[in-house]
Amino acid sequence: MLKGPILAAWLVYFLCHVYPVKSKVICGESEMTVWFEKYPGLQEDDLRLNDPTNTACKVLTNSDFVFAVVPLSGCGTQIEENGDILTFRNEITNNKHDAVITRKCQLELKFECKYPKHGKVKHSYSGHRENITVSEKDLGTFTYQFEFYPNKNFKTPKNSKLYPLKCDYKQRVYMQIEVTSSVEDTELFVESCRAAPYDNPNYEPSYSIIDNGCNLDPTVEIHSPAHQKQFRFSMEAFKFIDSDDQVYISCSVMICRLGSPNTRCSQGCIKSRSRRDDQQHHHTKREAVTQSSRHFISQGPLRLVGSAESTGSPVINLNLNLVFIAGGLLAAVGMISAVVIYKAKISKVTYQPFES
Structure with a gap:
């Protein structure tokens, strides 16, 4: 258990029907533990977390309860960083993966834990996302890896301890996604x-x-x-406005x-x-298993x-300053010259009395 303060x-x-379901969330240093009582009509085989394809992310059951131990850095846990607070969210649902419609009672059990950044969770949690391992019938087991690289050589990925990765505006960011599969002759x-x-895959705004x-x-x-x-x-780095x-x-x-x-x-x-073509393609791929x-x-x-401004504007600002300085000097020189000429003209003036 986390000894430091847990904010929430x-x-x-x-549910389709109201049941007196007992539930609880325990926030740990590196995981969230959630459980709830079984209710009538619950389909245990369909229970899943945000990332149902990862074989390490299981929703378990016993005779009385449904429970899951969810890592802060995996199983589809969504992370938000707001000021001094880290928020971790996940959910348990009973919808089959890739299902379009359902005719059964829908369960959406959403849970989250909030931690202060200065607590122990900061030391046990890494912003770096772990690999995802998936198993599918006739395609075996395969693992996806997503990494950032320092340059276009793609030799050594950036150290996971450096996350979050710091970069400047318009700096080129290099990324590689790779899959390792137990089945030969496959492509990504x-x-x-x-x-x-x-x-968060559903967060807006997105780009x-x-x-x-x-x-x-x-x-x-x-x-x-x-x-x-x-x-x-690769692409140039950017940030979201506001x-x-x-x-x-x-x-x-x-x-x-x-x-x-x-x-x-x-x-x-x-x-x-079109969505219709996509659905037809979806059925075809399931039948062909290709x-x-x-x-x-x-x-x-x-x-x-x-x-x-740090990428190229200082030169522009310097040039503008030089222009203003030069303009000021020219204006000053012009004013001094005008005064000298005016004084010179005054010195040549002769005074004559009017005739009475």
């Missing part, structure tokens, strides 16, 4: 990437960097990967069998696509420490 342990749940596809001030496999940000540059299971790209100087990057990724036609990976950039589901992976935060 919050939990709320929504990054369908979309977006930025947000917090590590689209890549969408439907197409580059949207004008500064995005795609770099050559070492193999088919890598995706390398928000904290932190930016999280999140991407929707998937893997496909290499060389299989009509997969999302083989289609690449799609300028426009590609995985879409998975969510994020990394960050990036912390903007410079200012827009």
Whole structure:
């Protein structure tokens, strides 16, 4: 248990019917523990956390209770940093992954823990997001890794202890997403990437960097990967207006069998696509089992420490100052010259009396 002050342990749940359900959240130094009593009609097999595809993120049950131990840095835990407070959020639901509709009683059990930054959680929590391991039928087990790199060589990722990563405005940021798979002849596809001030996939405002496999940000540059299971790209750093100087990057990724036609990976950039076409493609991929589901992976935060003026404006400001100084000197010289000329003209004036 955390010995320092815990600012809040919050939990709320929504059900189709009202039941007297007992529940509790315990905030630890590196995890949140949540449990609640079983209620009539609960489908235990459908219970999941924010990241249901990660095999390490399990919702467990016994004869009386449903419970989960949720790490602060994984299982889809969303993080917000506001002033001196760190807030960690997750939820337990009973909707199947990728389900579009449901005809059963819906459970949404949302919980969060808030910590002061100066508490022990600051030492046990790392802003660096861990790898995500996924298991799918006929595609085996595969792990996604999302890292920032110091330059375009992509040799050594930045140390996780340095997070949040500091950068200046318009500094080029290099990123690599890689998947390791137990199945040979697979390839990685990054369908979309977006930025947000917090590590929350539904947070607004957000900024689209890549969408439907197409580059949207004008500064995005795609770099050559070492193999088919890598995706390398870079862009210029930025911040959100009227928000904290932190930016999280999140991407929707998937893997496909290499060389299989009509997969999302083989289609690449799609300028426009209707929801109906997307749903038809979804059913096709399930029947053919040539590609995985879409998975969510994020990394960050990036912390903007410079200012827009620090990149090139000092020279402009200096030049403007020189112009004003030079202008002032010229004006002063002009005034002095005018006084000298005026005095010279006065010295040549002769006075004559009027005739009476």
